[in-house]
Amino acid sequence: GAGVSQTPSNKVTEKGKYVELRCDPISGHTALYWYRQSLGQGPEFLIYFQGTGAADDSGLPNDRFFAVRPEGSVSTLKIQRTERGDSAVYLCASSLSTSGGAVEQFFGPGTRLTVL
Amino acid sequence: GNSVTQMEGPVTLSEEAFLTINCTYTATGYPSLFWYVQYPGEGLQLLLKATKADDKGSNKGFEATYRKETTSFHLEKGSVQVSDSAVYFCALSEQGAQKLVFGQGTRLTINP
Numbered sequence: 001g002a003g004v005s006q007t008p009s010n011k012v013t014e015k016g017k018y019v020e021l022r023c024d025p026i027s028g029h030t031a032l033y034w035y036r037q038s039l040g041q042g043p044e045f046l047i048y049f050q051g052t053g054a055a056d057d058s059g060l061p062n063d064r065f066f067a068v069r070p071e072g073s074v075s076t077l078k079i080q081r082t083e084r085g086d087s088a089v090y091l092c093a094s095s096l097s098t099s100g101g102a103v104e105q106f107f108g109p110g111t112r113l114t115v116l
Numbered sequence: 117g118n119s120v121t122q123m124e125g126p127v128t129l130s131e132e133a134f135l136t137i138n139c140t141y142t143a144t145g146y147p148s149l150f151w152y153v154q155y156p157g158e159g160l161q162l163l164l165k166a167t168k169a170d171d172k173g174s175n176k177g178f179e180a181t182y183r184k185e186t187t188s189f190h191l192e193k194g195s196v197q198v199s200d201s202a203v204y205f206c207a208l209s210e211q212g213a214q215k216l217v218f219g220q221g222t223r224l225t226i227n228p
Contacts, residue, residue, distance in 0.1 A: 004159070031214065042120075042205050042218030043160070056215060091160070095214075102148035102167045102209060105216065107160040 002026070004108035006092050012114045013082055021077040021111045025094030032075050033105060034067055035091040043091055049075060082115045089113070118143045122206050122219035129196055130227055137191040137222050139180075139206035147208040149173075149182050149189040150216065154203045163191075163204070198226045 005024040013019050025032050031050055035043035045059040049069045060066075064082075069075040079086055089112050093105040123138040141147065151163040151173070164173030169184035178193045189206060206219040 033215065035216075040220070042207070042220050043216070045215040045217070048214050056213070059215065093160075102165060103214075104162045104165070107152075109159045 004092055004094050004106055006090075006108040006111050008111060009109065010112045010114075012116065014116050015082060015084060017082050017115075019079050019082055019113065021079075021090050021113070023075045023077070023092030023094075023108060025073065025075070025092070026106055027073075028096070029094035029106070030072070030097050031095045031103070032069060033093040033095075034075070034077050035093065037089045037091055037110070039088075046077070079113075082113075084115050087113055087115045118147070118208060118210055118217045120206050120208055120217055120219035122204075122222050125221070126223040126225060128225045128227065131198055132195045133226075135191070135193040135196045135200075135224070137204055137206075137224070139189045139191065139219060141187050141189065141206075141208050143187075143208055143210060145211040146184075147210050149180070150207045150209070151178070151180055151189070151191050152205045152207060152218075154205070154221075156202065160205065196224075196226050198228055200224060201226045 007022045033048045034046040037043040047057045052072045064080045067077045089110040091110045093107045095103045095105045119142045148167045150165045152160045153163045164175040166173040166182035172181045180191045203221045203223045205221045207216045
């Protein structure tokens with residue numbers, strides 16, 4: 001079946017602009033995660049949804065970053081007043097119910113964001 | 117806080133060589149441990165995992181053993197192939213938590 005998809009695959013914007021990044025999880029996956037990966041580094045956790053609610057948003061770096069998942073499926077990561085330091089690959093992952101822990105997360109191909 | 121430290125790369129080996137990629141972690145309690153792999157042009161995918169001390173995860177000829185006494189989860193393969201060329205990430209999730217904490221990744225290149 002279809003995997004996790006993310007759009008756009010590349011986004012170039014100017015400093016100060018607003019951007020939205022979209023994630024379509026695997027159908028039936030109740031948990032959804034956002035990570036950010038800078039060049040040469042491992043992914044860093046941003047936020048995790050269980051259903052429609054954000055169960056853990058401890059990784060969001062500041063209040064310019066916000067994410068929603070209004071119907072418990074598609075999620076949008078929103079970044080206001082972008083800064084050059086926001087340039088990175090933004091990864092989305094999904095998984096089945098997280099009860100019991102240590103579930104496999106399935107990752108999308110990522111959105112490469114470049115802030116000029 | 118929790119952290120994962122991986123062997124610095126890049127690592128270059130010849131086909132059929134023995135592979136070890138070191139991974140150590142710092143965590144409270146009893147985390148679950150993972151190795152994820154990113155092949156060229158593809159997304160991250162789970163390679164193997166272990167959820168408690170002395171568990172061994174294995175897949176595609178790769179193995180890693182959860183060693184609580186040394187807080188390690190080293191990745192090994194007895195005979196690597198060109199198709200194993202990829203970036204490998206060690207990661208943990210805290211007991212009861214879902215987010216993954218990743219190491220910085222190790223780029224592996226296998227030459228024929």
